[in-house]
Amino acid sequence: MKTTFFKGQTMQTTSPAVSKTDALTSEVMQSFAHATDPRLAQVMGLLAKHLHAFVVESKLTKEEWLRGLTFLTASAAITSEERNEFSLFSDIMGISSMVDVVSQPEGGTPSSVLGPFHNHDSRLRANGSDLTEGQAGDRVWFHGRVVDADGQPIQNAQIDFWQNADNGLYPAQDPDQDPHNLRCKIACEANGSFNLLTIRPHPYTVPTDGPVGALLAASQRNIWRPAHYHVIVSASGYVGLVTELFPEGSAYLTEDTVFGVRPGLVVDFKPCHDAAVAQRFGIATPFLEMSFEFCLAKQG
Amino acid sequence: MKTTFFKGQTMQTTSPAVSKTDALTSEVMQSFAHATDPRLAQVMGLLAKHLHAFVVESKLTKEEWLRGLTFLTASAAITSEERNEFSLFSDIMGISSMVDVVSQPEGGTPSSVLGPFHNHDSRLRANGSDLTEGQAGDRVWFHGRVVDADGQPIQNAQIDFWQNADNGLYPAQDPDQDPHNLRCKIACEANGSFNLLTIRPHPYTVPTDGPVGALLAASQRNIWRPAHYHVIVSASGYVGLVTELFPEGSAYLTEDTVFGVRPGLVVDFKPCHDAAVAQRFGIATPFLEMSFEFCLAKQG
Numbered sequence: 001m002k003t004t005f006f007k008g009q010t011m012q013t014t015s016p017a018v019s020k021t022d023a024l025t026s027e028v029m030q031s032f033a034h035a036t037d038p039r040l041a042q043v044m045g046l047l048a049k050h051l052h053a054f055v056v057e058s059k060l061t062k063e064e065w066l067r068g069l070t071f072l073t074a075s076a077a078i079t080s081e082e083r084n085e086f087s088l089f090s091d092i093m094g095i096s097s098m099v100d101v102v103s104q105p106e107g108g109t110p111s112s113v114l115g116p117f118h119n120h121d122s123r124l125r126a127n128g129s130d131l132t133e134g135q136a137g138d139r140v141w142f143h144g145r146v147v148d149a150d151g152q153p154i155q156n157a158q159i160d161f162w163q164n165a166d167n168g169l170y171p172a173q174d175p176d177q178d179p180h181n182l183r184c185k186i187a188c189e190a191n192g193s194f195n196l197l198t199i200r201p202h203p204y205t206v207p208t209d210g211p212v213g214a215l216l217a218a219s220q221r222n223i224w225r226p227a228h229y230h231v232i233v234s235a236s237g238y239v240g241l242v243t244e245l246f247p248e249g250s251a252y253l254t255e256d257t258v259f260g261v262r263p264g265l266v267v268d269f270k271p272c273h274d275a276a277v278a279q280r281f282g283i284a285t286p287f288l289e290m291s292f293e294f295c296l297a298k299q300g
Numbered sequence: 301m302k303t304t305f306f307k308g309q310t311m312q313t314t315s316p317a318v319s320k321t322d323a324l325t326s327e328v329m330q331s332f333a334h335a336t337d338p339r340l341a342q343v344m345g346l347l348a349k350h351l352h353a354f355v356v357e358s359k360l361t362k363e364e365w366l367r368g369l370t371f372l373t374a375s376a377a378i379t380s381e382e383r384n385e386f387s388l389f390s391d392i393m394g395i396s397s398m399v400d401v402v403s404q405p406e407g408g409t410p411s412s413v414l415g416p417f418h419n420h421d422s423r424l425r426a427n428g429s430d431l432t433e434g435q436a437g438d439r440v441w442f443h444g445r446v447v448d449a450d451g452q453p454i455q456n457a458q459i460d461f462w463q464n465a466d467n468g469l470y471p472a473q474d475p476d477q478d479p480h481n482l483r484c485k486i487a488c489e490a491n492g493s494f495n496l497l498t499i500r501p502h503p504y505t506v507p508t509d510g511p512v513g514a515l516l517a518a519s520q521r522n523i524w525r526p527a528h529y530h531v532i533v534s535a536s537g538y539v540g541l542v543t544e545l546f547p548e549g550s551a552y553l554t555e556d557t558v559f560g561v562r563p564g565l566v567v568d569f570k571p572c573h574d575a576a577v578a579q580r581f582g583i584a585t586p587f588l589e590m591s592f593e594f595c596l597a598k599q600g
Contacts, residue, residue, distance in 0.1 A: 020401050027559060028394035035519040043358050044519065048393050050354035055398040058346045062542075064339075065390075065399045072386040076376030086372040090365075093348050094328035098355040099365045101320050219335040219344065242362075259327060 025052040074211040082172070087116060088212045091258035092221075105239045105297035107149040110262040112244040115230060117170040122160055125184040130197040130281050135181070137166035137199025139283050141272060144292040145192040146233055153192030154296060157235035160185045161196070163228070168202040197281045200269070200288065201227040203251050206258065216257070226252040226261065231294070238296035245292055267292055325352040374511040382472070387416060388512045391558035392521075405539045405597035407449040410562040412544040415530060417470040422460055425484040430497040430581050435481070437466035437499025439583050441572060444592040445492040446533055453492030454596060457535035460485045461496070463528070468502040497581045500569070500588065501527040503551050506558065516557070526552040526561065531594070538596035545592055567592055 028048040035041035054060070075085035090096045091113060100111045125131075132139060146157035162183035164170045171177040188194045205223045207213065216223050227250040233241040246253060246266045253261055272289035281287075328348040335341035354360070375385035390396045391413060400411045425431075432439060446457035462483035464470045471477040488494045505523045507513065516523050528544040544560055546553060547569045553561055572589035581587075 021398065024394055024398055024401060024559060031394075031521050031555075031557075032519050034521070037518065039364075040518055043360070043364060044515070046358045047354055050350045050357070051393060051395055052398050053353075054347055054350035055395060056402055057350070058343050059402050060343070060399050061403055062399055064343060065396070069384070069387055069390065073379060073384060076379045076386070079373060079376045084369070084373060086376070087369055090369065093351060094324055094331075095351055095355060096365070098321065098324055098352050099360050099362055101324060102356055102359050103361055215344070218337065218340055219332050221331050221334070255331075257331075259324060 021052065021056050025049055028052065071211050071215070078210040083207065083210075084116065085210050085212055088206060088210070091115075092206065092212060092216065094259040097259040100242075107295065108239060108297035109233075109241055109243060109293075109295045110264050111242050112260040112262060112265060113258055114242050115244075115258075115260075117162060117164075117172055118160075118230065118232070119162070119179075119183065122162065122183045122185050123180055125186055125196075127186050127189060127193075128195050128280075129184060129186065131182050131184060132197055132199055133181075135165065135199065139281070139287040140198050140200055140269065140290055141195065141277055141281070141287055142198055142229070142290045142292075143193070143195035144294065146188050146194070146235065146294045146296060147192055148238070148296060148298065151295075153190070154188075154235045154238060155190050155192070157188040157192060157233060157238075157294075157296070158185055159188065159194055159294075160232040160234070161198075162230045163198065163201040164204055166199060166202065168204045197283070198229075200247065201229055203227050222252060222255045222257050224252045224255075225258060226250040226256050228260070233294045233296060235296055237299055239299055241294060241296055243294075245290070247290070321352065321356050325349055328352065371511050371515070378510040383507065383510075384416065385510045385512055388506060388510070391415075392506065392512060392516065394559040397559040400542075407595065408539060408597035409533075409541055409543060409593075409595045410564050411542050412560040412562060412565060413558055414542050415544075415558075415560075417462060417464075417472055418460075418530065418532070419462070419479075419483065422462065422483045422485050423480055425486055425496075427486050427489060427494055428496065428580070429484060429486065431482050431484060432497055432499055433481075435465065435499065439581070439587040440498050440500055440569065440590055441495065441574075441577055441581070441587055442498055442529070442590045442592075443493070443495035444594065446488050446494070446535065446594045446596060447492055448538070449595060449597060451595075453490070454488075454535045454538060455490050455492070457488040457492060457533060457538075457594075457596070458485055459488065459494055459594075460532040460534070461498075462530045463498065463501040464504055466499060466502065468504045497583070498529075500547065501529055503527050522552060522555045522557050524552045524555075525558060526550040526556050528560070533594045533596060535596055537599055539599055541594060541596055543594075545590070547590070 029045040032041045032044040079085050096113045104111055146154045148154055165177055165182055171179045171181050182198060186194050186196060203224050203226055208223055226246050228244040228246045230244055244260055244265060246261055247269045248266050267290055269288045269290055271286035273285045278285045329345040332341045332344040379385050396413045404411055446454045448454055465477055465482055471479045471481050482498060486494050486496060503524050503526055508523055526546050527550040528546045530544055533541040544565060546561055546566045548566050567590055569588045569590055571586035573585045578585045
């Protein structure tokens with residue numbers, strides 16, 4: 001490099017364009033090197049590196065950069081307490097899902113996206129509860145266990161469960177539903193087991209009235225998520241699991257618009273003729289049966 | 301891959317974690333492949349690829365992802381017509397600057413960031429105008445030419461010029477300034493020449509009252525931009541140039557928080573004793589002289 005780097009206005013650069021981009025990337029990464037938190041320095045440096053690599057590889061034009069900025073500004077305008085367009089963008093870009101993949105502990109059940117419809121205030125209900133409460137929908141008996149990496153039951157595990165109703169809507173989208181409809185927490189038995197009666201979930205679309213919807217339309221992308229149950233499994237001493245279960249054969253299983261489907265999270269819905277279970281819940285046979293074993297990884 | 305990919309809940313994946321991330325990245329890139337505009341497919345695919353690479357290399361945790369989402373949501377809350385936190389984030393991450401670098405046409409004067417203070421409605425003033433209008437500040441006689449790649453004058457070129465005042469503020473930040481203070485458009489002479497009288501510009505800080513300011517503080521980064529003039533140069537048949545000129549010796553030249561300084565954009569401010577010029581503008585000698593030749597690349 002010449003010593004007149006910042007001086008000569010008529011100086012010709014002799015290095016190729018790739019060096020200029022590398023120099024800029026280094027400069028930006030270096031600008032974070034003195035962060036008080038070393039992890040902040042690392043994460044921001046890597047974010048700069050990869051965003052720069054995107055601009056370089058795509059040869060992004062100023063007009064395209066401006067379109068991106070317009071996209072973010074329009075996303076800002078539609079974002080509120082109830083609706084976060086940035087979270088949706090993260091989901092449809094597979095970023096939320098990638099965070100799941102890279103933070104997946106060894107040996108546990110795969111995690112999947114949390115989605116926007118989780119409420120922290122779900123009620124604790126008795127194990128074996130009936131969540132259907134007379135509403136429409138195919139009856140599903142969901143039962144299973146929470147175990148550790150050795151297959152041993154975990155004591156004091158809890159599941160937090162939520163899903164959409166037979167019309168495809170969550171309570172937050174549907175004023176006709178009780179806010180606690182088809183959601184609950186259940187404390188598992190000492191042997192790790194739990195069971196509940198619920199209904200079959202349904203596919204639904206992500207919100208399409210914002211910039212992300214326009215992007216999906218311009219990309220001719222599927223806007224549907226396959227039917228799924230949401231489950232958070234937690235137990236003291238174990239890594240918490242945020243995941244989803246997908247009924248085998250559901251539409252959109254291979255084209256989930258938020259990329260949440262994982263091998264091992266697709267489950268059989270089998271017709272069940274168990275008269276004792278039918279009698280306990282007051283339902284006809286055959287009903288649908290779904291069984292799943294959640295495996296939690298130890299903390300630390 | 302097993303044929304039971306979406307079936308067995310107890311299936312063990314035999315491939316290492318890197319394959320899972322590659323598979324997810326491919327899936328997301330492929331989801332954009334059917335966009336009506338092939339360039340949209342390309343740009344979004346590459347954006348997904350590089351954002352995924354960021355998540356993988358940084359091993360981003362869910363807590364960090366959530367902090368990022370909180371950052372974007374807070375940026376949304378502060379963004380308005382007058383204040384765009386996303387644009388500022390792009391600037392301080394060197395992304396705006398990288399777009400400049402990769403879109404730089406061969407042989408032209410380097411471009412630099414536009415910044416938030418450009419107005420489209422600047423008044424056309426006569427070549428040789430005095431923009432100082434009695435305000436405080438060191439007098440600077442700024443003159444030069446607009447030429448093509450062969451050094452030949454470009455006829456019908458126009459410069460659009462703006463800067464901050466002696467208090468470091470732009471009109472948009474300072475109700476005491478006329479909105480047209482220290483800004484104008486000038487039509488160059490047939491020989492490509494232009495000149496005007498203005499004042500020395502000053503360093504200033506980017507806005508620090510939002511999430512970007514908090515990020516800069518946590519990163520212990522400089523929040524100042526070096527003193528500069530903004531210039532847009534345009535002429536029919538040539539690629540428009542958005543650039544900045546930096547007085548030699550300015551503070552923060554090597555640590556511009558938006559990474560806008562380029563070799564060839566740092567210019568001498570020389571004391572000038574030209575009595576004719578002093579008389580024309582009614583100023584004392586010596587005043588400061590700054591000369592610059594803008595080179596535009598041909599379109600197409």
